[in-house]
Amino acid sequence: MISGNAVAGLLKPIKSNGMPQTIYIHVSEFCITCILFLVQKRVRAMEWSSCLSLFLAASTCVVKSQDDQMPPKMNSSFNNAYFYPRNTTLTAATINCKAINGQIKYEWKKDGDVIKNNKYVSVNVSTGTLKFVQMHDADYGTYQCFATNDHGTAISKPFNINESKLLPFPTSGFKEVNCTQYEHCKIPCRDKPPCIPYSQCRVVWKIGEGTEVEFTKRVGVDSNGDLHLLWSNTRDWTGLLYMCGVWHKQMNKSVWGSETYLRIVQATHTSEIRPFRVFRKNGTTLIGKKGVLSCMFAGYPSPEVEWISPTNKTIKDTPGKYEISDFGRVLTILQAEPEFEGDYTCKGKGKESDACSVFLNVTSAPILKGDNQMKDVTVSTGENATFLCNVSSLPMELPPSPPKWKKNGVDLDIGGGWKYIMIDNNRVLTVTDVQNVSDTGVYQCMSENSEGVLLKEAILKVNVSKLNSIDNLNTVSGSVNVIIIFLAVGGSILLIVSIVGIGICLVKRHRKGTYSITNVTANGT
Known part of the structure; x- marks a missing residue:
């Protein structure tokens, strides 16, 4: 609160001929709605041209930015x-x-x-x-x-x-796997323990106590953790046990198990083996996330791998779109969108070739379809405000739940009245007879399907009713002598300075941050 003496000290009269005057000033952007500043000591005499000084004095105490007058808007996104x-x-x-x-x-x-x-x-x-x-x-x-x-x-x-x-492998004895030179050989990772989350986990293999198996064009591991020798070499038989391990990056921890003794039978002759598929894995991903597909072909010599898109175009490493890794056996769609969904062709190529189809499913939590969905709304007092939340699921997905509505994080109390009207299976919410204090806030629409939750917010901002004349001001009596009122009037800001027994002056915002101060009357209020 500013005392009467403080205000009087800031008032520096500007010469006036007694006629209403307009003075233009430039101030920082602000928006004040219905703020009263009361000075409790009588200001006995004042030139009306001093309104400018009084305005500046008051604004140092009560002026706030436009953002300060708005409900909050969530600016962070979160994982599921x-x-x-x-x-x-x-x-x-x-x-x-x-x-x-x-x-x-x-x-x-x-x-x-x-x-x-x-x-x-x-x-x-x-x-x-x-x-x-x-x-x-x-x-x-x-x-x-x-x-x-x-x-x-x-x-x-x-x-x-x-x-x-990351749980340990169960205790079990070793098993023996027999394979033939030049032929495909699969060593299962038996009883692989749960590792959560999958994105932090990686399967590794070692021979004996410390020699890690190197993955090459001939040797790979599938997404189940099984080790594949796409053609077997007699050097793969070392006399030591093969062991499967699971590494958890976040926990910086590994566990080992599934001990296997490998025996390679030498072939009597060498001949080419045409490519054939030994593994494939479909992929599922959310919109905007990575989608991973994999396939594996055995054969002698090791086949080349080629990927073809659902639109029948050969896929190459493409920054921001595709990444091919693990000697061609893994295709990563870097930022999946609905149009990436479909059957991809994976080819194993030698003198002859083989192919398989691998499907990418792009899915999503509920999405909003149509224009003007959950948009901020500004209305005047007494008008209605409508929010649209037309939730939908992607094709081939289960439909979303009907929207649930909240205001400021609390479930709307629909009750039996007409304050809130919902139609179209809750996809359209109308707030009727909007009032400034009770209805301003953040409105939230929530829906879910099998893939996640949608939450969208929109702000309802209420304009104070337009001021048609100074007669709309209430008469002030008692010991309060100076009143400064800031009103939002449509798209403008109006400052009304009323001094009991002296008169009223108006301060109005113009474009580009310019304001005018006008002496309206010298009559008592």
């Missing part, structure tokens, strides 16, 4: 799931939540309950950071971030935090 190991000191277990618009306070919830800081889990309410030092049973579950300012609450989509794990 995060994985951390149990009972391990974590060094990079931080999830950031960021929203824009004004001063924001953050809150995290797990399984619907607010997270309270402890020595293992902490939330920074100012930055939105969720940090784990060590995971325990109670820390795994469904998480969601809430970002709140004075005008509403934005929320993240819910996501899971699951346990990273």
Whole structure:
């Protein structure tokens, strides 16, 4: 609060001939809605041209940026799931939540309950950071971030935090595999233990206690972990056991098992063996993520591998689109879109060739179809506001659930009234007779299918009703003598300075940040 003496000290009269005057000034962009600044000591006399000084004095206390007047908007995206190991000191277990618009306070919830800081889990309410030092049973579950300012609450989509794990191989004796020189030989990785998440896991093989098997054009491992000698060499028989191992990158841990004794029978003669498929693996991926397909051909000598797209075009390494690895046996679509879905052809080529079909399924959580879906809306008091959330699934996917609606992270109370009207199986929400304080906020639409959850937000901003004349101002009485009112009027900003017993002046924003101050009347208010 600024005292009467402080205001009086800032007022420096500007010479006036008694006629209404307009003075143009340039200030930083701002938007204030219905702010009252009261000076409790009487200002007995004042030149109306001093409105400019009074405006500047008041604005130093109450002017805020336009963003400060808006509900928050979530600015972070989140994975469907995060994985951390149990009972391990974590060094990079931080999830950031960021929203824009004004001063924001953050809150995290797990399984619907607010997270309270402890020595293992902490939330920074100012930055939105969720940090784990060590995971325990109670820390795994469904998480969601809430970002709140004075005008509403934005929320993240819910996501899971699951346990990273790598179990040991079961105890078992070795087995023997017999193969013939130049022919295909497969050594299974028996009883391979679960390794979660798959993206952090890799199968490796070794011979004896320390010699790692090198993967080459002739030797490879499939996505099940089985080792393939695409044609067998007598040097593959060393007299030592082959062992399958699983390496977990995040946990920096490996486990070993599936001991196998390999015997290679020498061939009586050498002849070419035409390519033939010994492995293929279809792929499934989400829109925007990597899709991985694999195939493997045996033969002597080792076949070349070629990939052909669903549009019958030969695929080469293409930055940002395709990556071919593992001697041609693995094709990675780097950023999958629905048009990448389909049957890919994998060819094993020698003097003769063989081919197989490998399918890529591109899937997604529910998507929005159509124009103007979940767009921010600005309306005037008393008008209706409509939000569209036309959820759909990709072709060949199960349909999404009907949308559920929230406001500021809380389920809408539809009740039996007419405040909220939903039609088209909840895909259209109308907020009727919009009021500034009660209806301003962030509206959320949620839907899910077998592949994930869609959460989209839109802001409802309410304009204060237009001011038609100064007669709309309420009469002020009592000990309050100076009132400064900021009003949003359509697309403009109007500052009304009312001094009891003296008169009113108006300050209006013009384009490019220019404002005018006008002495309207010298009559009492």
